[in-house]
Amino acid sequence: MNTVWSLAKVVVLEMVRRKDFYVLFILTVLLTGTAGSVNLFNDRSIVRYLKEICLLLIWLSGLIIAITCTARQIPAEREHRTIFPLLAKPVTRGQFLLGKFLGCWVATGMALVLFYLLFGLVSGSRDHQWPVLNYLQAAWLHWMMLGIVIAFTLLGSIVFAAPSSNGTISFACAAGMLLLGRHLNKVALSVAEPLQSLLYTAYFILPHLELFDVRELIIHDAGLIRWDMVTLATLYAAAYGAFFLFGAWLAFRRRPLN
Numbered sequence: 001m002n003t004v005w006s007l008a009k010v011v012v013l014e015m016v017r018r019k020d021f022y023v024l025f026i027l028t029v030l031l032t033g034t035a036g037s038v039n040l041f042n043d044r045s046i047v048r049y050l051k052e053i054c055l056l057l058i059w060l061s062g063l064i065i066a067i068t069c070t071a072r073q074i075p076a077e078r079e080h081r082t083i084f085p086l087l088a089k090p091v092t093r094g095q096f097l098l099g100k101f102l103g104c105w106v107a108t109g110m111a112l113v114l115f116y117l118l119f120g121l122v123s124g125s126r127d128h129q130w131p132v133l134n135y136l137q138a139a140w141l142h143w144m145m146l147g148i149v150i151a152f153t154l155l156g157s158i159v160f161a162a163p164s165s166n167g168t169i170s171f172a173c174a175a176g177m178l179l180l181g182r183h184l185n186k187v188a189l190s191v192a193e194p195l196q197s198l199l200y201t202a203y204f205i206l207p208h209l210e211l212f213d214v215r216e217l218i219i220h221d222a223g224l225i226r227w228d229m230v231t232l233a234t235l236y237a238a239a240y241g242a243f244f245l246f247g248a249w250l251a252f253r254r255r256p257l258n
Contacts (some may be wrong), residue, residue: 001094003095009103011102013101015065016105027061055218059213062110063171066104066108067170070104071153073100074106101150104154109152112142113139114232134218135218137225138218144233145212147237150241151241152173154248155245177207188200
């Protein structure tokens with residue numbers, strides 16, 4: 001684990017030095033501040049619109065940070081030829097992948113902390129409420145969902161050569177599941193075989209990222225999510241994350257480094 005943590009720290013420091021997070025954070029602050037400056041007849045529902053805009057920006061930023069940070073890890077190591085001395089040391093390919101995953105996941109979690117702190121400040125300044133536990137649950141589920149995305153993107157970085165193509169495919173798959181995942185079974189009813197069976201199979205096999213999206217509960221000031229449901233969602237994310245990491249390990253151990 002010391003080796004894994006050492007690799008993870010390098011990834012975290014790399015993200016701190018890059019400008020991706022800072023650009024997205026400043027853009028989120030500016031767009032949220034602009035939306036918050038609008039006050040139409042002191043309408044209370046404006047607060048909900050502000051929450052919705054801010055959370056949408058946070059989710060988009062989280063996906064972009066997680067995917068771009070992960071997609072460039074292995075290709076960059078190959079390009080700079082640093083992967084050879086790393087694996088020449090007593091570092092297995094499994095430790096290498098786990099360190100990359102952990103670093104990207106922790107770095108994304110650090111970014112989410114700042115984003116949700118911003119959301120809490122914006123929401124509290126307008127709504128005069130501070131449901132901290134609700135925000136913690138939303139941030140935790142968001143982070144768990146991004147763990148699945150990071151593991152999937154890490155697998156893609158081994159299968160696809162270019163980080164740009166991997167990032168595009170990963171973002172398209174994640175966005176597609178978030179938007180359409182819950183509707184695949186309904187779409188299957190309206191098509192003929194064999195497409196119907198394919199859609200049903202995809203519905204039951206693919207990870208349903210939309211299960212972690214609790215923005216509507218936050219926007220409409222719903223109560224806390226049951227903690228047993230949060231635990232089940234965490235185990236669900238851990239299972240899919242482990243599945244994709246295992247697939248990445250199988251692909252990586254059979255793939256030549258050059």
